[in-house]
Amino acid sequence: MYKRISNFLRNCCTKNPISVICLLFMAILMGCMINGDIYRMNNAETPYDYWQNLCYLTDNLARTYFFLLYLLLAYLIYINKQYTRWCVWLYYIMAASCLVYCAIAGYMLDYGVSNSLAGESPKNVLKLAGTLYQGPFFCMIIFYFFVPKFLKDTMKLKEEQDLTI
Numbered sequence: 001m002y003k004r005i006s007n008f009l010r011n012c013c014t015k016n017p018i019s020v021i022c023l024l025f026m027a028i029l030m031g032c033m034i035n036g037d038i039y040r041m042n043n044a045e046t047p048y049d050y051w052q053n054l055c056y057l058t059d060n061l062a063r064t065y066f067f068l069l070y071l072l073l074a075y076l077i078y079i080n081k082q083y084t085r086w087c088v089w090l091y092y093i094m095a096a097s098c099l100v101y102c103a104i105a106g107y108m109l110d111y112g113v114s115n116s117l118a119g120e121s122p123k124n125v126l127k128l129a130g131t132l133y134q135g136p137f138f139c140m141i142i143f144y145f146f147v148p149k150f151l152k153d154t155m156k157l158k159e160e161q162d163l164t165i
Contacts, residue, residue, distance in 0.1 A: 023071075030064045047116045048124060055128045058108065059135030062101050066139040069094055077153050087154045091147065098140050105132040 037057035044050035073090045113128050 030060065033060050048120055051113050051116055051128060055131045059131055062136035063139060066136055070143065073150060077150060094143060101136060108132060
């Protein structure tokens, strides 16, 4: 397993060094954003600051998660170019993840934000709701626009693989 990962990283660095540098930069940036959200959440002075940073943390974790799923799907379809059941399962995992995220965001909004910030202005609560729902919403919508292309390419890979066997 270690050799496979080592060979994969070596091939990526030699064939696409700019892509690897961009992905490392994005990983460092997301790590710093998540770490900053946790730090600000721990040092919050008001309940609003705490819930605001918790919403930002949830948003950043969801964006990172969905982006990693996209990368894994693109790797399996376009780089690996081999049909596997993982390609199909990733579509189901993505759909289930969207539903789970909406459930978590709703729970946080109903039981956390609304109860803790009952005395705050409604504008602040709506701002937190927007942060929770609009952050990864664009990632989800973009994925669903690309699903037909992914499915078409996956079926093409399956047909090519069946013909070679």
